[in-house]
Amino acid sequence: MRSLRLKILALAALLVVLTQAGTIGALLFTASHEVEQRIRTDLATSGDVLDRAMKLHSERLREAMGILAGDPQFMRASAAADRPALARALARSMAQSDTDLAVVLDAGGRVLAGTGSAQSLPDVLPGLLRIAAGQEAARGVLETGNAAYHVTTVALHEPGGQAVGWLVTGVALNDTRARRIAAFGGQDIAFVTGSGDSLRVVGSSLQDIDLAGIGGRLADIDDTTGATLEARIRGTDYIVAHKVLVPGYPDAQVLLFQSVEQAMAPYRLLRWSALGVGLFALLVALAGGAIVTRAITHPVRNLAAAAARIRGxxxxxxxxxxxxxxxxxxxxxxxxxxxxxxxxxxxxxxxxQYDTLTGLPNRLLALERLEEAVTRAQAASTPVSLLVVELGSFADIAAALGHEIGDALLSQAAERLRASADARHTVARLEGDEFLIILDGLGLDAARELAEDLLRLLGVGLSVRDVNISLDAVVGIALYPEHGRDANQLLLRASVARNDARNAHEPVHVYQDGREERRVRQLAILGDLRRAVRHDELKLYLQPKVSLADGRVCGAEALVRWDHPSFGWLPPGEFIGIAEQFGNISLVTHWALTAAVRECRLWVEDGLDISVSVNLSGRDLLDQHLPVFILQLLRDHDLAPRYLTVEITEEALVRDFARATLVLECLRDLGVRVSIDDFGTKYSSLAQLKRLPVDELKIDRTFVMELPQDRDDAAIVRSTLDLAHSLSLEVVAEGVESPAALQWLAAHGCERAQGFHISRPMPAEAFGNWVRRYGSNAEHAGHIARAEAV
Known part of the structure; x- marks a missing residue:
């Protein structure tokens, strides 16, 4: 009951905490909103005050410069271009007017004298002219190097009134002036120039200020409306306002910063007071909850004891x-x-424990009874036979006639199976159309005899709604102790035998020793294949193709090899067949395409005009995303599509000819070449061939190896060449293993050839050197040239 008591107390505490949290949250939210509003108002006021102060300071500078401009000695020095005298007069004026820059320009805009930061006069001259030119008096912002100045200009006149030059003074917009203004106004400020992301700080009251990300946002707010933005600078939240320093100079601004945390400081005491009130309310709620729980837990304890009795x-x-x-x-x-x-x-x-449809024991109960039978057999040294029965044609029948008839069929089949076995034996339904029979104390002969009886009973036919249906069943047999010593192993091996019976088209099949080891090997290869692809453990091998027209190497077929860490070098047909069987072939195909395209790109960069071909499986041709993958792969490696050929077998097209053709058409539209591999060895249809978007045929090696001695092979190859050329297709002959075969093919118009006579498959890294060695050997081209002369 302690848990219930704790839950009630926790609920009371939670309600109080939520209430107080809501109250404190609302209070802090209101305070935060009011503080932000006050900050924005203060920033707007400070901005206006700063603007007026800048204008007033400019007016005072103008008055001071007017006095200086009216000094006859200064005007005589200006007219005489007396630089020392002008410099002394400017120095006196700077000392009296708190300025950092003073410059005298003549009527032509040339600098006569300057003091303060005017040492970089060649740099500032264009800016001074822009500010002073054509104006009696003006103010502006001048940038030079990493500094900026707020400057005021006054025209210098002769007694007759003609302007003879300008007097320019200014104050530096640097850190010192920013701190002085910040100390007066109460907010931090920064003088900035530029716009957008190129915003540059020329002076600031904040140290090491970083305005990354603020520049672009400043352009979106209007400084004339008092609009602000929020920014986080050096870990502190600020509200920022900005003002243009001088009208007409939008890239020179002053930013005003107010720390939100500093403005919220007066509200900290209020927050702690609210937390204290909340803690007191929590204590009161816990005390009240404790009193209520005492009145509830006693009868609940009685109910808990009753529940425990019921559970037992x-x-x-x-x-x-x-x-x-x-x-x-x-x-x-x-x-x-x-x-x-x-x-x-x-x-x-x-x-x-029982199947609801047939009333037979299900897999769970069957395994329990099998364990009991094995235990008895171990004690008495007697055998146990296990039969797994599959109604092979049931799925097609159920699909054609409906699930209702299918269920009736299963029920009748279960009755016949149950009637065929003694009462001491177990007949169970595993799943779907699979049944299990356990023969306790009987060996292989009895199991075979029963299996044959079952097949005979099921083959006679079952009557469902006046329809007689025969079932083409298969039976897998496993024996104790020969094939296993526990229930799960026996059931697994009986299922393996059932699969072998179905694949071999045998009605009854007994488990064969070693079959499980082959299955384990397959599973290990399947599991390691994904890792091998992910870690690039597969190896790319290449077998060259040569042009029979000029003898040069014109292409290569990409082949995948795998040096398995446990099984060593695996035959390609083994791991590729496993990948195809279990639906993982796309992993291998994508790896092969990527490796082949990458290697081909290196050939092109090396000056070799050689294409590469990659084999596709039937499952690959059903992948409508394959053309997109290949297109992106070619773009990533900047490789022209003509360098890639995909090879398909006739058998791969049988699964779904329409979908496969659509994928091939997409590849052809990309510019990728399509080749029919192993032509003539499997299912061949000329009607389908002419509908396929293909570029070439590959004559299978079985017809090429014995050329030209075997007349039948020669006739087949010759007719295949004629057929291909009549359809405007090129031909590649694979399996060329002699000079005579190579010359015969060249003489009869075959375009390309590959085989052991040319080269065995080699690692990709050795291919480039092989091509160069082959190209330097004139004998190869000579063989072909002599054949063409024939």
Whole structure:
């Protein structure tokens, strides 16, 4: 009952915490909103004050410069271009007016004298001219190097009124002035120039300020409306306003910063006070909850004890609770529940152990009985036979006639199986159309005899709705102790035997030793294949193709090899067949395409005009995303599509000719060449061939190896060449193993050839050197040239 008590107390505490949290949250939200509004108002006011101060300072500078411009000695020095005298006069004026820059320009805009930061006069001259030119008095912003100045200009006049030059003074917009203004106004400021992401800080009251990301946002707010933005600078949240320093100079601005945390400081005491009130309310709630739980837990304890008795299977004693409230109603519900639990338990137990359709034991109960039979056999040294029966044609029948007839068919089949075995044996339904028969104490002869009887009974036919249906069943047999010493192993090996019976088209098949080891090897290869692809453990081998027209190497077929860490070099047909069988062939295909395209790109960069061909499986041709993958692969490696050829077998097209043709058409549209591999060895249809978007045929090696001695092979190859050329297709002959075969093919118009006579498959890294050695050997081209002369 301690847990219930804790839950009630926790609920009370949670309600108080949520209430107080909501109150404090609302209070802090309101305070935060008011603070932000006040900050924005203060920033707007400070911006206006700063603007007026800048204007006032500019007016004072203009008055001071007017006095200096009216000094006859200064004007005579200006007219005489007396630079020392002008410099002394400017120095006195700077000392009196708190300026950092003073420059005198003549009527032509040339600098007569300068003081302060005017040492870089050649750099600032264009800016001074822009500010001063054509104006009696003006103010602006001048940038030079990493500095910026707020400058004021006054025209210098002769007694007759003609302008003879300009006097320019200014103050530096640097860190010192920024800190001075910040100390006066209460907000941090920064002088910045530029716009967007190229915003540059020329002076700031904040150290090491970083305005990354702020520049682009400043352009979106209007400085004339008091709009602001929020920014996080050096770990502190600020509200930022900006003002243009001087009208007409939008890239010179002043940013005003107000720390949100600093503005919220007065509200910290309020927050702690609210937390104290919340803690007091929590303590009161916990005390009240403790009193309430005492009144509840005692009757609940009685209900818990009754539940424990029911859980243990004791339904005889009723639950006794004297209360007439909800707890009393719960006690009555407990008493009603006891009567129904026993009934449901019996029904659930039956459903857990028996198949509801046939009434036979299910897999779970069958495995228990098999374990018991094995235990008895171990003690008595007697055999146990296990038969797995599959109704081979059931799926097609159910699909054609409907599931209702299928269920009736399964029920009748189960009755015949049950009638065929003695009562001491177990007949069970595993799943779907699979059944299991356990022959306790009987060996192989009895199992074979029973299997033949079953096949005969099922073959006679079952009558469902006046329809007689024959079932083409297969039986797999496993024996104890020959094939296994526990129930799971025996069932697995009987299932393997059943699969072998179906694949070999045998009605009865007994498990063969070593079959499980082959299955384990297949599973190991299948599991390691994904890892091998992911870690690039597969090897790319290449077998050259030569042009029979000029003897040069014109292409190569990409072949995948795998040096397995446990099994060594695996035959390609083994691991590729496993990948095809279990639906993982696309992993191998994608790896081969990627490796081949990458290697071909290196050839092109090396000046070799050689294409590469990659084999596709039947499953690959059903992948409508394959053309997209190949297109992206070619783009990633900047390789022209003409360098890639995909090879398909006729057998691969049988699965879904329409979908496969669509994929091939997409590849052809990309510019990828398509080749029919092993032509003539499998299913061949000229009607389909002419509909396929192909570029070439590959004559299978079985017709080429014995050329030209074998007249039948020669006739087949000659007719295949004629057929291909009549369809405007090129021909590749594979399996060329002699100079005579190579010359015969060249003489009869075959375009390309590959085979052991040219080269065995080699690692990809050795291919380039082989091509160069082959090209330097004139003998190869000579053989072909002599053949063409014939």
């Amino acid at each position: 299977g004791d339904y005889s004693r009723p639950v006794e609770v004297a209360a007439r409230d909800e707890l009393g109603m719960l006690a009555g519900a407990f008493n009603t529940m006891q009567g129904g639990i026993a009934e449901r338990e019996a029904r659930i137990t039956y459903q857990a």
